[in-house]
Amino acid sequence: MTTTATVRPDDASATALSTTELAAVRADFPLLERTVRGGKPLVYLDSAATSQKPQVVLDAEVDFYEQRNAAVHRGAHQLAEEATEAFEQARAAVAAFVGADEAEIVWQPGATAAINVVAYAFSNATLGRGGDAAERFRLAPGDEIVVTEAEHHANLVPWQELCARTGAVLRWIPVSDDGRLDLTNLDALVTERTRVLAFGHVSNVTGAVAPVATLVAAARRVGALTVLDACQSVPNMPVDLHELGVDFAAFSGHKMLGPTGVGALYGRRELLEAMPPTVTGGSMVEVVTMESTTYAPPPQRFEAGTQMVAQAVGMGCAAQYLDELGMEGVARHETELAAEMLKIADIPGVRVIGPLGADGAGEEISRLAVVSFVVDGVHAHDVGQVLDDKGIAVRVGHHCAQPLHRRFGVAATARASASVYTTVEEVVAFREALAGVRAFFGAE
Amino acid sequence: MxxxxxxxxxxxxxxxxxxxxxxxxxxxGSHGHLAGESHQVNPTCGDEVTLRVDVTPEGTVAGVSWEGQGCSISQASVSVMTSLVKGADLAEVARLDGLFHDLMSSRGKGLDDDDAEDALGDATAFTGVSQYPARIKCALLGWAALKDSLARSGALATS
Incomplete structure (x- = not known):
């Protein structure tokens, strides 16, 4: 690990990351040195889509392939032992990073796959799989699944599909004009009929942090299971899943400075133990006969086939990197950058989709540096193109959240988002470039 | 530039x-005219266009009308296409469609063919778009809607 950045979590007056610390962090990310569009320095403001990777993560993957590559959890040779150890150490690192036990972390190809594992476990249980233990996952017509209008498609479509397969009914918590969840009718939405309450920790469009404690309490009151999409929170703020009290959570490696192709499903131990498998095959079994099969305990029960070992090792390394950086400091850095980004609301013709301030529902951190916006008279694609011409990379489109965009009456937005390596200077460059967009298109 | x-x-x-x-x-759809409508969406960005075409019994495009939302490239491209194909016969429309697709594959170089560029007229202004792989689909949205609406009108089957 090359970083020297440390932020004392107990020092509330500490600035997010000092200039020196930030420079050290940036030096860890080789890609940030490159230029784009004819020699312009890269201003990468698309970390909510995917983050860049520090050298230590890249090295961890290379080192695995150069020194340890072998099939894990089988084979009696030394390489197999070393590969298994690296794989399981990575699981331990990721578990520790999010406040979970090792056996509660299941490797998945990504967060989308992780959420689908839970949705299909409900489906399989409803078909009678999993025996008596899986009773909690059995759905009947009239049962309800509650999501929110702010969800990424990954935490919406699997639940729509589960409802279509089982006859359960999908309901959703609406979004207020300020982009936060509207909990006015929460008690009417989350009722004795509710079996699952699935919601995002931090919106990938508005940056708003959901009131997890309130939602978990509502679900617990009626015996519903909670599923947290933690893709945007885990990379950018301290997350302790035991403390949050959610039943399941999903997050991806590539958004938290790790590789693509790997993510994690968290499930409370007793739930994973009771849950029937979804993807079946090798490595997830105990005894297989021609007639039937018994399954391994979790997490292996949910890890069929050869796993993405090198990527898991990379994700473990990314978790350690962030942990050493200190997530309290990372969150303060995010908060500072969010405030800088939100100044775009002062540019004539720019409208931010999402909360403009820290007026959250009692959350300690109420919004992160994910800021979506529209520019009067200029389509998001055209906004993105003009920014790109100055070397500034933002996301344009619906960000896999079409219902949320529909809620705000827009088809597409542009979005700027930050990570640990983002600087205030970059955000200032973004603001200045954005201020010139309407003039370029002659928008009145 | x-x-x-x-x-x-x-x-x-x-x-x-x-x-x-x-x-x-x-x-x-009267006096032997054939009419067709198509709705095309670009699912990655949400751009969309609904386009109607009206074809004479002789196989000439009598009119094109459309509604849509999207970036300036997609909207301008439908507009330019509409001016270009009005009054053209179906063979000419097919030729223009082929030429415009070739232009979009030219990576900013253009067609290097004066006759072809004359035929495309204002549509040659989209040469610069072909340097940006992510935007080519924006420029092609309207052309896809035209092709599909012609197919739905039945005009292609009878010509």
Whole structure:
């Protein structure tokens, strides 16, 4: 690990990351040195889509392939032992990073796959799989699944599909004009009929942090299971899943400075133990006969086939990197950058989709540096193109959240988002470039 | 001219602001005319267009009308296309469609063919777009809608 950045979590007056610390962090990310569009320095403001990777993560993957590559959890040779150890150490690192036990972390190809594992476990249980233990996952017509209008498609479509397969009914918590969840009718939405309450920790469009404690309490009151999409929170703020009290959570490696192709499903131990498998095959079994099969305990029960070992090792390394950086400091850095980004609301013709301030529902951190916006008279694609011409990379489109965009009456937005390596200077460059967009298109 | 200015030519910005054929017109479908409608969506960005075409019994495009939302490239492209194909026969429409696709595959080089560029007229302004792989689909959205609406009208089967 090359970083020297440390932020004392107990020092509330500490600035997010000092200039020196930030420079050290940036030096860890080789890609940030490159230029784009004819020699312009890269201003990468698309970390909510995917983050860049520090050298230590890249090295961890290379080192695995150069020194340890072998099939894990089988084979009696030394390489197999070393590969298994690296794989399981990575699981331990990721578990520790999010406040979970090792056996509660299941490797998945990504967060989308992780959420689908839970949705299909409900489906399989409803078909009678999993025996008596899986009773909690059995759905009947009239049962309800509650999501929110702010969800990424990954935490919406699997639940729509589960409802279509089982006859359960999908309901959703609406979004207020300020982009936060509207909990006015929460008690009417989350009722004795509710079996699952699935919601995002931090919106990938508005940056708003959901009131997890309130939602978990509502679900617990009626015996519903909670599923947290933690893709945007885990990379950018301290997350302790035991403390949050959610039943399941999903997050991806590539958004938290790790590789693509790997993510994690968290499930409370007793739930994973009771849950029937979804993807079946090798490595997830105990005894297989021609007639039937018994399954391994979790997490292996949910890890069929050869796993993405090198990527898991990379994700473990990314978790350690962030942990050493200190997530309290990372969150303060995010908060500072969010405030800088939100100044775009002062540019004539720019409208931010999402909360403009820290007026959250009692959350300690109420919004992160994910800021979506529209520019009067200029389509998001055209906004993105003009920014790109100055070397500034933002996301344009619906960000896999079409219902949320529909809620705000827009088809597409542009979005700027930050990570640990983002600087205030970059955000200032973004603001200045954005201020010139309407003039370029002659928008009145 | 910067590559950005090459993409956003004035003719494109003008068409985006004052599009030709914008506003759906009721399909004729009488006097032996064939009419077709198509709705095309670009799922990655949400751009969409609904386009109606009216073809004479002799196989000439009598009119094109459309509604849509999207970036300046997609909207301007439908507009330019509408001016270009009105009055053209189906063989000419097919030729223009082929030429425009070739232009979009030219990586900013253009067609290097004066006859072809004359035929495309204002549509050659989209040459700069072909330097940006992510934007080519924006320029092609309207052409896909035209092709599909012609197929739905039945005009292609009878010609």
């Amino acid at each position: 910067s590559t950005l200015e090459q993409m956003y030519q004035q003719v494109i910005l003008d068409h985006a602001k004052r599009p030709v054929g914008h506003g759906l017109v009721d399909l004729a």
